[in-house]
Amino acid sequence: xxxxxxxxxxxxxLGKSVGLGLRGLQTVTLPDLPYxxxxxxxxxxxxxxxxxxxxxxxxxxTNYNKAVEQLFQALNKVDTxxxxxxxxxxxxxxxxxxxxSIFWKNLAxxxxxxxxxxxxxxxxxxxxxxxxxxxxxxKMSAEGAALQGSGWVWLGLDxxxxxxxxxxxxxxxxxxxxxxxxxxxxxxxVWEHAYYLQYKNVKPDYLKNIWNVMNWKYASDVYQxxxx
Amino acid sequence: xxxxxAPTSWLTGQGLGGRSPGFQFPWRSKEKxxxxxxxxxxxxxISAKFELKPPPYPPNALEPHMSKDTLEYHWGKHHRAYVENxxxxxxxxxxxxxxxxxxxxxxxxxxxxxxxxxxAAQAWNHxxxxxxxxxxGGGKPSGELLELIERDFGSFDRFLEEFKSAAATQFGxxxxxxxxxxxxxxxxxxxxxxxxxxxxxLVVVKSPNAVNPLVWDxxxxxxxxVWEHAYFLDFENxxxxxxxxxxxxxxxxxxxxxxxxxxxxxxxxxxxxEERRKKEEEEENSEDEAVEVYVDGDESExx
Numbered sequence: 252x253x254x255x256x257x258x259x260x261x262x263x264x265l266g267k268s269v270g271l272g273l274r275g276l277q278t279v280t281l282p283d284l285p286y287x288x289x290x291x292x293x294x295x296x297x298x299x300x301x302x303x304x305x306x307x308x309x310x311x312x313t314n315y316n317k318a319v320e321q322l323f324q325a326l327n328k329v330d331t332x333x334x335x336x337x338x339x340x341x342x343x344x345x346x347x348x349x350x351x352s353i354f355w356k357n358l359a360x361x362x363x364x365x366x367x368x369x370x371x372x373x374x375x376x377x378x379x380x381x382x383x384x385x386x387x388x389x390k391m392s393a394e395g396a397a398l399q400g401s402g403w404v405w406l407g408l409d410x411x412x413x414x415x416x417x418x419x420x421x422x423x424x425x426x427x428x429x430x431x432x433x434x435x436x437x438x439x440x441v442w443e444h445a446y447y448l449q450y451k452n453v454k455p456d457y458l459k460n461i462w463n464v465m466n467w468k469y470a471s472d473v474y475q476x477x478x479x
Numbered sequence: 480x481x482x483x484x485a486p487t488s489w490l491t492g493q494g495l496g497g498r499s500p501g502f503q504f505p506w507r508s509k510e511k512x513x514x515x516x517x518x519x520x521x522x523x524x525i526s527a528k529f530e531l532k533p534p535p536y537p538p539n540a541l542e543p544h545m546s547k548d549t550l551e552y553h554w555g556k557h558h559r560a561y562v563e564n565x566x567x568x569x570x571x572x573x574x575x576x577x578x579x580x581x582x583x584x585x586x587x588x589x590x591x592x593x594x595x596x597x598x599a600a601q602a603w604n605h606x607x608x609x610x611x612x613x614x615x616g617g618g619k620p621s622g623e624l625l626e627l628i629e630r631d632f633g634s635f636d637r638f639l640e641e642f643k644s645a646a647a648t649q650f651g652x653x654x655x656x657x658x659x660x661x662x663x664x665x666x667x668x669x670x671x672x673x674x675x676x677x678x679x680x681l682v683v684v685k686s687p688n689a690v691n692p693l694v695w696d697x698x699x700x701x702x703x704x705v706w707e708h709a710y711f712l713d714f715e716n717x718x719x720x721x722x723x724x725x726x727x728x729x730x731x732x733x734x735x736x737x738x739x740x741x742x743x744x745x746x747x748x749x750x751x752x753e754e755r756r757k758k759e760e761e762e763e764n765s766e767d768e769a770v771e772v773y774v775d776g777d778e779s780e781x782x
Contacts, residue, residue: 400652422651
């Protein structure tokens with residue numbers, strides 16, 4: 252894994268530290284996966300993981316940095332119309348980076364706890380809000396399957412009311428665009444690129460199998476931080 | 480997967496509503512489209528099931544630019560699913576028996592889409608998409624189409640830039656279109672000025688998910704599918720490459736020209752009908768000398 256991350260760093264030409272652009276503009280970098288590309292098989296193929304990480308996520312990072320650089324310049328020149336015009340690219344690519352960074356942490360190989368149901372406070376909260384873990388899984392899978400086009404399905408925590416919610420967002424909109432008080436615990440990418448090579452158009456199978464590599468531990472940690 | 484022996488001509492009777500390659504754009508009068516979709520079962524209606532029409536070429540005909548695998552999945556699984564699910568959704572409802580374009584307009588519901596919209600529009604979009612391509616396609620258009628492109632975009636290259644950019648910047652899933660825009664104010668009490676050539680022009684538009692320009696009353700002439708399933712097997716995430724290959728090697732400009740002819744003819748016909756209707760109304764009004772005057776306490780005179 253170290254060799255691979257070295258290769259990635261070389262390929263994208265950025266150090267592990269935050270890149271510095273003009274006058275201290277900070278850029279984002281592609282995070283490493285905490286596991287090998289093939290570690291999530293057979294739920295998600297190594298081919299998909301590699302493409303998804305090295306091509307798609309990388310493209311969001313690159314384009315976000317480009318857009319932010321242009322934004323910086325436009326702000327300095329007080330070029331308001333360009334500032335406004337860049338918002339679409341920033342939302343899309345920035346959202347893509349935010350969402351995928353969470354997504355990689357949402358997944359874990361089976362031998363590292365992927366698929367193991369949540370215990371402690373999150374498990375209890377799920378039972379209270381949804382009746383059972385199975386009910387939650389069914390609900391999220393159904394919402395994911397029903398989503399037309401590209402988007403995400405989320406298990407989120409409403410930090411204001413301390414309540415769990417299932418939400419969907421379109422394209423690369425992060426969960427906060429639904430409500431600023433929402434914190435994502437788990438997200439499932441239902442863009443076609445997330446499953447197409449392996450599952451083709453049978454999205455429901457992807458949504459069934461991904462639970463086998465779901466990293467509930469991450470979700471629990473986030474939950475416990477917000478609801479100590 | 481039965482895509483092996485696709486017919487070489489477009490027109491084999493039953494397509495989606497048995498249309499000719501020129502398509503019928505929804506130049507319907509407003510009255511016809513007042514039908515509301517209530518989802519209630521209507522008994523005694525003949526079920527006009529939509530059919531999945533194969534593309535006008537076999538699945539390997541577009542290689543190496545669009546692979547046989549893509550055609551088989553995109554047409555054989557995705558497009559087929561839209562058609563089959565649409566039929567299931569509308570059978571026995573008020574939409575059953577309507578033409579596909581009418582189903583689209585009614586279920587679009589001015590933006591508050593009803594459930595059948597996605598399947599109906601995607602079924603239409605995909606048939607339109609297959610017919611927009613041909614083996615050995617690409618190159619440049621000619622004749623009137625080229626003239627209009629040069630008039631409305633400045634040059635063919637500028638049009639190409641705009642179209643490719645629209646296709647590349649449709650975030651998420653959707654379509655990019657070249658359309659003929661010949662509509663006017665769409666409110667009941669608008670008095671439209673006599674249409675001049677300036678009202679009618681070619682435009683490039685993009686739309687998300689299943690939306691298409693029929694719902695804005697434009698005449699689509701060309702489309703490219705930018706849902707990931709359209710290019711993922713052949714191009715992975717390199718959408719701009721897919722778009723370039725589509726424009727350089729796949730577009731059937733003959734079909735686009737044909738569609739333009741039909742769109743123009745329809746627009747003219749519609750204008751003439753509107754003129755005729757306006758004249759009739761004027762004549763009706765001028766026959767009566769009496770004019771309705773609302774005065775407190777008096778009865779209004781009837782026409």
